[in-house]
Amino acid sequence: MSDESAPGRDMTLNIHILGDPVLRQRTRAVETFDEGLQTLVHDMYETMLEADGIGLAAPQIGIEQRLLVVGIPLDDDSVKLAAFVNPEIVATRDRCTMEEGCLSIPGIRADVERPSRIQLKWQDIDGSERKAWFEDLEARVLQHEIDHLDGKLFIDYLKPEDRAALQPAITRLQELQGRGGK
Numbered sequence: 001m002s003d004e005s006a007p008g009r010d011m012t013l014n015i016h017i018l019g020d021p022v023l024r025q026r027t028r029a030v031e032t033f034d035e036g037l038q039t040l041v042h043d044m045y046e047t048m049l050e051a052d053g054i055g056l057a058a059p060q061i062g063i064e065q066r067l068l069v070v071g072i073p074l075d076d077d078s079v080k081l082a083a084f085v086n087p088e089i090v091a092t093r094d095r096c097t098m099e100e101g102c103l104s105i106p107g108i109r110a111d112v113e114r115p116s117r118i119q120l121k122w123q124d125i126d127g128s129e130r131k132a133w134f135e136d137l138e139a140r141v142l143q144h145e146i147d148h149l150d151g152k153l154f155i156d157y158l159k160p161e162d163r164a165a166l167q168p169a170i171t172r173l174q175e176l177q178g179r180g181g182k
């Protein structure tokens with residue numbers, strides 16, 4: 001790992017797809033806040049942006065740690081990048097439905113109901129403790145990514161009729177993965 005920090009290395013990481021057991025595993029708390037963590041977060045930003053994602057959790061790149069990044073599109077076309085280490089939802093308010101997708105479940109999107117606002121406790125990549133409220137898209141992405149840290153996926157919340165409609169596509173993805181597809 002350490003000898004891969006030479007300039008010019010490919011900084012994008014392989015995104016694991018539905019059917020890969022790593023997506024269903026629970027993760028461990030991050031305890032070391034070092035240069036390795038900074039490099040990993042940087043590579044996760046690159047991987048997320050390259051894949052046109054707005055969030056990426058460590059299990060999606062095969063790392064069983066409580067770490068996620070988000071890239072929230074802003075009105076001026078810029079992207080607000082942020083990393084959350086050991087995030088924990090401490091309070092929620094209201095509920096709303098939004099359409100979700102996932103870089104690990106390509107081609108599938110569906111409506112999911114979740115809390116509209118969340119209060120989050122987390123650590124920055126230097127280890128400092130933070131606490132704040134999030135709403136709208138940011139709250140939605142954070143909840144989706146935190147689920148990844150507990151081995152949960154948005155398709156677990158589908159209403160029965162959506163589940164029935166999407167099941168063929170879900171099964172196809174899982175079979176591809178089982179055959180060693182990427």
Ligand code: ZN
Binds near residue numbers: 145
């Ligand atoms: Zn996802």
